[in-house]
Amino acid sequence: MDWAIVIETVIKTVIVLSVVAGMAAFATWIERKVLAYMQRRLGPMNVGPHGVLQLAADGIKLFTKEDIVPQHAVKPIFKIAPVIAPVCAFTAMAAVPFFPEFTVFGYTVTPIISDINVGILFVMGVASAGMYAPLLAGMSSTNKWALLGAARTVIQLLSFEVVSGLALLAPIMMIGSLSLIDINDYQIGGIGSWLVWSQPMAFLLFVIAGFAETNRTPFDLIEYEAEIVSGYATDYSGMRWGLFFVGEYANMITVSFLVSIMFLGGYNPLWIIPGAVMILIKISAFIFLFLWVRAAWPHVRPDQMMWLCWKILMPLALLNILITGIVLI
Amino acid sequence: MSLEQFSKRDVAPGYIFYNAEERPQSGWEFFKRGFSRAIKGELLVGLKIVLVEMFKRGNTHTVSYPQEKLAIGPRYRAIHKLLRLQESGSDRCIGCGLCEKICISNCIRIETKLDKNSRKEVSQYTINFGRCIFCGYCAEVCPELAIVHSSDYENASEQRAHYGLREDMLTPLDEFKANKQQEFPGFGALSDDADSFVKKTPLAY
Ligand code: SF4
Numbered sequence A: 001m002d003w004a005i006v007i008e009t010v011i012k013t014v015i016v017l018s019v020v021a022g023m024a025a026f027a028t029w030i031e032r033k034v035l036a037y038m039q040r041r042l043g044p045m046n047v048g049p050h051g052v053l054q055l056a057a058d059g060i061k062l063f064t065k066e067d068i069v070p071q072h073a074v075k076p077i078f079k080i081a082p083v084i085a086p087v088c089a090f091t092a093m094a095a096v097p098f099f100p101e102f103t104v105f106g107y108t109v110t111p112i113i114s115d116i117n118v119g120i121l122f123v124m125g126v127a128s129a130g131m132y133a134p135l136l137a138g139m140s141s142t143n144k145w146a147l148l149g150a151a152r153t154v155i156q157l158l159s160f161e162v163v164s165g166l167a168l169l170a171p172i173m174m175i176g177s178l179s180l181i182d183i184n185d186y187q188i189g190g191i192g193s194w195l196v197w198s199q200p201m202a203f204l205l206f207v208i209a210g211f212a213e214t215n216r217t218p219f220d221l222i223e224y225e226a227e228i229v230s231g232y233a234t235d236y237s238g239m240r241w242g243l244f245f246v247g248e249y250a251n252m253i254t255v256s257f258l259v260s261i262m263f264l265g266g267y268n269p270l271w272i273i274p275g276a277v278m279i280l281i282k283i284s285a286f287i288f289l290f291l292w293v294r295a296a297w298p299h300v301r302p303d304q305m306m307w308l309c310w311k312i313l314m315p316l317a318l319l320n321i322l323i324t325g326i327v328l329i
Numbered sequence B: 001m002s003l004e005q006f007s008k009r010d011v012a013p014g015y016i017f018y019n020a021e022e023r024p025q026s027g028w029e030f031f032k033r034g035f036s037r038a039i040k041g042e043l044l045v046g047l048k049i050v051l052v053e054m055f056k057r058g059n060t061h062t063v064s065y066p067q068e069k070l071a072i073g074p075r076y077r078a079i080h081k082l083l084r085l086q087e088s089g090s091d092r093c094i095g096c097g098l099c100e101k102i103c104i105s106n107c108i109r110i111e112t113k114l115d116k117n118s119r120k121e122v123s124q125y126t127i128n129f130g131r132c133i134f135c136g137y138c139a140e141v142c143p144e145l146a147i148v149h150s151s152d153y154e155n156a157s158e159q160r161a162h163y164g165l166r167e168d169m170l171t172p173l174d175e176f177k178a179n180k181q182q183e184f185p186g187f188g189a190l191s192d193d194a195d196s197f198v199k200k201t202p203l204a205y
C-alpha cells in the first residue's frame, strides 16, 4: 500500500470539505445580497461591512439554537436525515476535477480526489441519492407540511432524473468516455471546441435539470413557503436545519462544476487566462444565474413540473440523442 | 329594493370584468399557444428587469430602521400622554372619569379624592396598556384634552410595570417649562375651524 496516496487523498478531502463548506456559507451571503439588490432592498447591512460577517452571526445562531425533536417524530430517522444531504453532496465531489494539474515542490498534484472512469455517472448518482434527505426528513416528521414536502421530493426526483440522464447521453456519445477529465480534455481547443456549440440542446436541458436537482427557484416545490410552509424542513431547527442548506449550496456548486466541465470547456486555459481562473469565472457565473433566476421567475406547480419534464424535455432529449447518433454515424 | 340586490356584493356598479384569454379547445390550439409563449421570451424579459434594477444606484427602498425612521402621521394613535395646563403647569385632568367610563377594554383606572380646598384631585391614574386597543375613545371623550395619544410607538420593555403609570405619561415638568408640550391634532382634538362653532352667550347682548 502506498501511503503517499492515502495521505494525499486525506489532505485533498479535508481541503475540498473546508473550502466548499466555506464557499457554501459565503454563497448564502451572496445570495441574500444579490436578491436584495435585485428587489430594491439592501440585504444584511449591520454585521461587518455591508453585512459580510452575517454568516458568522448566522453560524453562531444555528449552532447554539435549541435542537428540537418533535414528540411524535420517528426520532432516529429524523435525526439522521439532515446529515444525508451534505454527505451526499460532498461525496459527489470526489469525482469532480476542480482545477488543472499543478506542481508543488516538484510534486504533481491532480486536484481530483479520485479519477474513477465512470466519474459523471458517480456524481449524478450520488447527488441524486441526496434526495433521500428531504424524503426521510419529511416522512419522519409526522407533520402534514413535511409529508407533502416529502411527496413532492419524489415527484421532483422522478421528473428531473430522466431529463438529466438523457441530456448527458448525447455529449457522452460524442466523447466516448464517462471520466470528467476526459470530457474536459476533449474541449481543449479553445472556445470553438466547447461542447455547448455542438450540443446546445443538451446544455439547456441539463441546466434545467440542474435547477430541479438543487431545488432552486423555478422548481423549488419541495420547500415552497407559500404552499407548504417550509416543506420537509418545517419541523427542523438549529444546525439540523442548517445542514440541509449546506447540502443545497454544496449541490449548487457541484452542478455548476459539472455544467462548466461538460459544456463550457472546463478548466482549459483560454488565451492568457489560466485554467483555474477560467473555471472559477464559469462557476461564479453559474451561481449568479441560480440567484438571478430566483429573483426573476415564479415557480411551477408539481404537476406542471412533471408535465414539463416528461412531455417536453424528455422527448427533446431523445430527439437530441437521435440526431447526435445520426450525425455521428 | 329587494334583499337580493344587497346581498349581491361582488357586482358593484362600474365593476369591470376581466376577459381572460380563452382556454384552447383542441390539442392543436393548445400547442400553438404553448409555442407562441415559448418563443416570446417573456422569461428573458423578467431576467432583464431584475438585472437592470440590480445595477441602478440609489433606488433602494430599505429604511435602516434604528438609524432612520419613517415620519408617522400627526394623528397616529400610539401610547397615551397626559398633558399639563398651559397657565399653571398642573395636570389638565379634572378627574371627571369619562375616559374610565368609555374605555372599551376597561383598562383605565382612576381614583379621585377631595383635596384640602374641596376640589376633586386625581390620586391614581393608570392605564393597562396590555389591554388597551388604542381605539382613541378616551382622547375623544376627554373634555379637557388632558389625555391624548403621543407618537411614541417604540414601546418594548422587559416589564409591564414600565408602562401605564401617570408619572410616565404626564409631560415632564422640565419639558413643559421649555415650552415643548405639543398639542395633539388627532382624535378628540379641536378641529381647525372650531372657533366658527362658538356662539355668543346670551349675556353678551
Ligand atoms: S385608547 Fe381605547 S382602549 Fe385604550 S385606554 Fe383609550 S379608550 Fe381605552
Ligand code: SF4
Pocket: B092, B093, B094, B095, B096, B097, B098, B099, B100, B110, B141, B142, B143, B144, B145, B146, B147
Ligand atoms: S376624561 Fe380627561 S379629564 Fe376626565 S378623567 Fe379622563 S383624562 Fe381626566
